[in-house]
Amino acid sequence: MEAAIIIIGFICAVLIIILIKGRKKQLLTQTALKKVINQLNETNHIDNAIFCSVHAYILFIDSSFKVLKTNVHTLDKLDNKRVGDLLLCVNGKTSKNGCGTSAYCPMCPIRQCIQRAFDTKTSFKDLRFPLHIYNGNEKKELLAMISGSYLLMKGRPYMVLTIHDITKLNKIEEEMRAKKEAAEQSSVSKSAFLANMSHEIRTPLNAIVGFSDILASTDTKDERMQYQEIIKSNANLLLQLVNDILDVSKIEAGMLDFNYADVDINLMLSDLHQQALMKLEGSSSSVNLVKSLGAENCVAKTDRVRVSQVISNFLSNAMKYAAQGQITMGYEVRGDNLYFFVKDNGKGISKEDLSKLFERFYRVDRTKSGTGLGLAISKTIVDKLGGKIGADSELEKGSTFWFTIPYVPSDSVQTV
Ligand code: ADP
Numbered sequence: 001m002e003a004a005i006i007i008i009g010f011i012c013a014v015l016i017i018i019l020i021k022g023r024k025k026q027l028l029t030q031t032a033l034k035k036v037i038n039q040l041n042e043t044n045h046i047d048n049a050i051f052c053s054v055h056a057y058i059l060f061i062d063s064s065f066k067v068l069k070t071n072v073h074t075l076d077k078l079d080n081k082r083v084g085d086l087l088l089c090v091n092g093k094t095s096k097n098g099c100g101t102s103a104y105c106p107m108c109p110i111r112q113c114i115q116r117a118f119d120t121k122t123s124f125k126d127l128r129f130p131l132h133i134y135n136g137n138e139k140k141e142l143l144a145m146i147s148g149s150y151l152l153m154k155g156r157p158y159m160v161l162t163i164h165d166i167t168k169l170n171k172i173e174e175e176m177r178a179k180k181e182a183a184e185q186s187s188v189s190k191s192a193f194l195a196n197m198s199h200e201i202r203t204p205l206n207a208i209v210g211f212s213d214i215l216a217s218t219d220t221k222d223e224r225m226q227y228q229e230i231i232k233s234n235a236n237l238l239l240q241l242v243n244d245i246l247d248v249s250k251i252e253a254g255m256l257d258f259n260y261a262d263v264d265i266n267l268m269l270s271d272l273h274q275q276a277l278m279k280l281e282g283s284s285s286s287v288n289l290v291k292s293l294g295a296e297n298c299v300a301k302t303d304r305v306r307v308s309q310v311i312s313n314f315l316s317n318a319m320k321y322a323a324q325g326q327i328t329m330g331y332e333v334r335g336d337n338l339y340f341f342v343k344d345n346g347k348g349i350s351k352e353d354l355s356k357l358f359e360r361f362y363r364v365d366r367t368k369s370g371t372g373l374g375l376a377i378s379k380t381i382v383d384k385l386g387g388k389i390g391a392d393s394e395l396e397k398g399s400t401f402w403f404t405i406p407y408v409p410s411d412s413v414q415t416v
Helices: 002-053 090-094 109-120 167-216 221-252 265-281 304-321 374-384
Strands: 057-062 067-070 124-135 138-153 156-165 261-264 286-292 299-302 324-334 337-344 389-394 398-406
Touching (some): 090 124, 109 124, 109 138, 138 167, 167 221, 221 374, 261 304, 265 304, 265 324, 299 304, 304 324, 304 337, 304 374, 374 398
Parallel strands (some): 286 324
Antiparallel strands (some): 057 067, 057 156, 124 138, 324 337, 337 398, 389 398
């Protein structure tokens, strides 16, 4: 009997121990489970925060393009919406049943790309597509960069799409590319400019040095005068060249300054006419120089020095390239503009040459001395004055070089 009581007591003790142990284990399992759930919640919170704060649309879609989850905040209910509906695609918006039902949808490059990825069970990355969307009531074209990660879950295909609007980024990229190209081009043309200049400077300089030597050993007066004339014309060419180079370097450095003041246009043209007549008197040219004033009185707010520089360049070209006949210099008031012109009946310029005339170093007639810079500098000046410049010409008939500047009322001073 005693033995039986001891055995029953032992069994009870064992059972109690097992029960206590089981309870402990259960308690431990519950704590671990709670811990895991807490950790999962935290991870979920972080994932959601990341999901909602990236600067891109993230769409989790199924193979029918239906969006199952997204970070597009404005949407309370996804309501069976598909990719194009969420992106406000024009095609989806304009067709009754939304994305995928418009006649244009099969041609949509984004749809084709996603479909191909589903069909081939592959992902794609950073593809660029134009996207036509509705921005309010207005249509807008964006450039989108789209990546798609293919997923297979419980035997079903899904995809995570990431869509970036890179319209602004692309514009900045294009601007930077254009600036880089311009900088490279400028470096090339500067090297070409230097090479050209050293050649152009050496030619008159060699003539001056060479003829100065000969002059010293010349006996006759006629020869001396002839050599002096050659030295003088080369020195003038050198001076013109230096002035042109200084102007070009000022243009390059953005330092070509303009001083606006009231300018009596008739007086300015009369002065230029007088100076040109004096030049003609000292030359062998038989040109008849006529001035044509477009108004009795004309005062404009402009830069006298720069406007005179352009007209002087036209005039000296006309006298150089049309050694006889008539040259007419003048202006007309044309609405809000002043139209200046220098017309000659010289040998004229072909259509092909006309289109390149205002480029640096472009010279048609190389038998006359020149730098090929005058018209390019004139173009920059007229551009800065807010006008237009051009030339009309016919071979063997003559040319008209012209430019316009705004006829600014005298009470509004401008600075450049
Ligand atoms: P440059 O006269 O120093 O060569 P420009 O830039 O002033 O340089 O002129 C460029 C070229 O345009 C000249 O070389 C010349 O061939 C042509 N040209 C300019 N004006 C006339 C004109 N009135 N008639 C014919 N050709 C002209």
